[in-house]
Amino acid sequence: MLLKTLNSRDADLAGLAAVGLTQRGLGSAPALIRLLETGAESKQVVQESLWGLRALARKDMGSDP
Numbered sequence: 393m394l395l396k397t398l399n400s401r402d403a404d405l406a407g408l409a410a411v412g413l414t415q416r417g418l419g420s421a422p423a424l425i426r427l428l429e430t431g432a433e434s435k436q437v438v439q440e441s442l443w444g445l446r447a448l449a450r451k452d453m454g455s456d457p
Contacts, residue, residue: 394420398427403434410437414444421448 397409413420424441432438
């Protein structure tokens with residue numbers, strides 16, 4: 393459901409989906425990357441996706457790389 397919502401035309405829903413995927417863990421990174429590669433319709437969604445990827449990287453590598 394979250395993956396489908398990432399492509400929503402509603403920027404608020406798509407942004408929330410990006411945050412939700414981040415909370416699911418590192419396995420969600422490919423979906424967030426794919427969204428950035430294909431281009432999101434909203435700047436907000438791009439920002440949420442980038443935030444999510446940064447958050448996932450910090451979880452995996454620690455906060456001080």
